[in-house]
Every structure is written in C-alpha cells, then in structure tokens.
Amino acid sequence: MLAFIVTTIVCFIIYLLLTIGSATGASDFFNLGLWSNEEILFGVILSVIVGAIGRKIFVKKDFRMLNPVRWFTFLFYLFIPFFWGMAKANFDVAYRVITGKINPGIVKISPGLKTDLGITMLANSITLTPGTLSVDIDEDKNDLYIHWINVKKEALKKKPIDYKYVCGSFPKWVRRIAE
Amino acid sequence: MMFSIIDIIVYIFLGVGVFFNLLAGVGLLRFPDVYTRLHAGTKCTTFGSIFLSGSVILLGLRMWWFGNTDGSILAIHTGVALVAILVTNPTGAHAIARAAHRSGVKPVKAVVDDLEGGTTKKKSIGKKTATVKKKEEEEG
Structure with a gap:
C-alpha cells in the first residue's frame, strides 16, 4: 500500500511540473494562476492508474529513500x-x-x-x-x-x-x- | 538596474555554454579513439547544456516575477529537460563505451588495461551458457 501511495505522489508531482502554466482564470480551484481544474483532475486519475500498475517496478525492496x-x-x-x-x-x-x-x-x-x-x-x-x-x-x-x-x-x-x-x-x- | 544585472548574467551563461559545446566539437575531431572522444563528448556537452539551460531558466524566472505566467512554463520545463540530460548523457556514454570494448576496440596508447580479456557477465549467466555448451557438445 505504501508503495502505491509513493508511486502515485511522485507521478502526480511530475504531471504537475509538466502541465504548469495551464491556468484559465479566476474559476480555478487552486487560484495560483498555474493549473486549471481539468488538468489537476486528470492528473489525479492518471497518477492513480500509473501507481496501481507500476508500484512494484518503482519501489524495489525498502523505503530508505523516503x-x-x-x-x-x-x-x-x-x-x-x-x-x-x-x-x-x-x-x-x-x-x-x-x-x-x-x-x-x-x-x-x-x-x-x-x-x-x-x-x-x-x-x-x-x-x-x-x-x-x-x-x-x-x-x-x-x-x-x-x-x-x-x-x-x-x-x-x-x-x-x-x-x-x-x-x-x-x-x-x-x-x-x-x- | 535589476534588468541589466540579469541580462549580463544571462549573456555570460550563454557565452560559457557555447564555449564548452564548441570545445566538445573540437575534442571529437582531435582525440585519437572512441574512449577519449567520449570524454570530450559527454563532459563538455553536459556542462555547456547546464549553462545554456540556466540562462533560459533565469529569463523564465524573470518573466514569472513580473507577472507573466508563460515564464513558469519556460523555467520549469527547461529544468525538467536539464534533469533528463544529466541522467541520460552519462548513461548513454557508458553504453557506447561498453559496447565498443565488447566488440574489441582497444584504447589507443593505453598504459594499462585491467579489463583486457576479462569477462564481466554475471556468474549465473556464465554457468548457464557453460552447461548449454556442454549439452551441445554431448549431443553433437
């Protein structure tokens, strides 16, 4: 379970870095001027999918790098x-x-x-x-x-x-x- | 005042980056064999690319600071590209050097060669191939 959470969070951070600057205006949920609602929602869905598939590849044995x-x-x-x-x-x-x-x-x-x-x-x-x-x-x-x-x-x-x-x-x- | 200082830093970074990338090209032409050429081709291009990306990141951060969110795209994406370069460039050089040594290219003017004739395969793989060879000999 911890492996799944770690993989999902790392994927989500990378997704946020790659989609920075997609803001549409004041209607955004996080009104920082950086991300739009759609991007954040889609990023969460994709990260959960990737975390479920790739958790055994990304985390090998232990969690010392945390x-x-x-x-x-x-x-x-x-x-x-x-x-x-x-x-x-x-x-x-x-x-x-x-x-x-x-x-x-x-x-x-x-x-x-x-x-x-x-x-x-x-x-x-x-x-x-x-x-x-x-x-x-x-x-x-x-x-x-x-x-x-x-x-x-x-x-x-x-x-x-x-x-x-x-x-x-x-x-x-x-x-x-x-x- | 702040404009001019950042502009000067950006120009210095661009100059250093272009100089080292040029040096990598000259090194590729001047060195005698594949290993020494890889020395020039990896170190100098990585170092030059750090400075070129650094200038782009600085420009992007300045745009961001003055309220233009396009600058965030420039700065963050160039940073991600820089990390990719730092990881893949030495890995690729290692792959080329290993392939060259396995296909029998000797280093020119070498003083010492510890790898000469040695095998670096995993022992389990080596044993497998040995048993396969034995079987083949017995069968044939």
Whole structure:
C-alpha cells in the first residue's frame, strides 16, 4: 500500500511540473494562476492508474529513500562537491583538447557499494568528473572499470587501485545518500 | 538596474555554454579513439547544456516575477529537460563505451588495461551458457 501511495505522489508531482502554466482564470480551484481544474483532475486519475500498475517496478525492496535527510544530502552533494568536480573536469578536458597530451588506460576500482541505485549514481558521477569514464561493471562484486585519460604512476603500484585517485570522496557521499 | 544585472548574467551563461559545446566539437575531431572522444563528448556537452539551460531558466524566472505566467512554463520545463540530460548523457556514454570494448576496440596508447580479456557477465549467466555448451557438445 505504501508503495502505491509513493508511486502515485511522485507521478502526480511530475504531471504537475509538466502541465504548469495551464491556468484559465479566476474559476480555478487552486487560484495560483498555474493549473486549471481539468488538468489537476486528470492528473489525479492518471497518477492513480500509473501507481496501481507500476508500484512494484518503482519501489524495489525498502523505503530508505523516503528519508528527507537523504534528499537534502543529495541536493548538497549535487550542488557543491559534484558541481565543483564537474567544473574541474571541464577545464581538464579543455586543457587536453588544446594541447593533445593524453596518457590513457582502463583501471579497476572497488568502491564497495552494495545497492543498484548507489552504483548507478557513482558511475554517472564518475563519467561527469575529471578525466574518467565508466566503461564496464562487474555485477557480482560491484567493481567498476574506468577509462582514465591521465593515468598517474603512483596509483598503479597497488592492485586494485585505491579509488581516491580516481573519484576522490564520491563513494563516501553516495554511501551516505543511497545506502 | 535589476534588468541589466540579469541580462549580463544571462549573456555570460550563454557565452560559457557555447564555449564548452564548441570545445566538445573540437575534442571529437582531435582525440585519437572512441574512449577519449567520449570524454570530450559527454563532459563538455553536459556542462555547456547546464549553462545554456540556466540562462533560459533565469529569463523564465524573470518573466514569472513580473507577472507573466508563460515564464513558469519556460523555467520549469527547461529544468525538467536539464534533469533528463544529466541522467541520460552519462548513461548513454557508458553504453557506447561498453559496447565498443565488447566488440574489441582497444584504447589507443593505453598504459594499462585491467579489463583486457576479462569477462564481466554475471556468474549465473556464465554457468548457464557453460552447461548449454556442454549439452551441445554431448549431443553433437
């Protein structure tokens, strides 16, 4: 039942975002100047249908992502460490595009994450941050194979490579958000 | 006064976005193989698109602030599109890189290749194919 409610509410919020600006005038039930009555009614009906059909796909096992602390941690992660890493990545790529200096290789890291959501978030973060691109994943151990555009020599001494060289403190943040 | 400050910010955002998208194009031409090209093609286009969308969102918010509800459509829909770009762009790059490595493209000038020759399939799937192969051998 909780899975059904969560799915319905998320669907309804997305529907409201997509139909914003459909107001017709003072006859609206919620007179904010944003939505008309018809859109809100139809949105509720559609959300209930989608929630009934898709609740088992949307909510897998538990409800740990309902915790608002995780949402705010995610937003903080998105705007400060992640955005800063992304800006650095772009100046790094700009430098390599202009000078043409590359030293590439594919390395394996073990971030030690367990859930699907966590490993997806980490792989996407790695792709968008300095000099790294996730190529493949070992689905048994959740190890990631990373294409690294500028392999550091001191990182190659120990196997498997310490993830600090590749993605900094991202696994800690992702563990705090998704696990 | 407020008009001019927002206009200047919007122009700066547009300039930064166009610069990084242009850089992605130059990188696609200059880099030697598919992986390094993907580096240029994903990071720079995502970063450039964030700034381009940011300028549109700012303009929409200003319209909204001065009472034009069309601005809400601009701002919110561009925000939704931005989230879609942020999720799908690295996922697509990962799919291309994985497909390229599986079909045997080696990274040019590679110092190290941990993935070389290794399999990353799930063990259960691997076992299944092995038993199927055995059966086929016994039958044939």
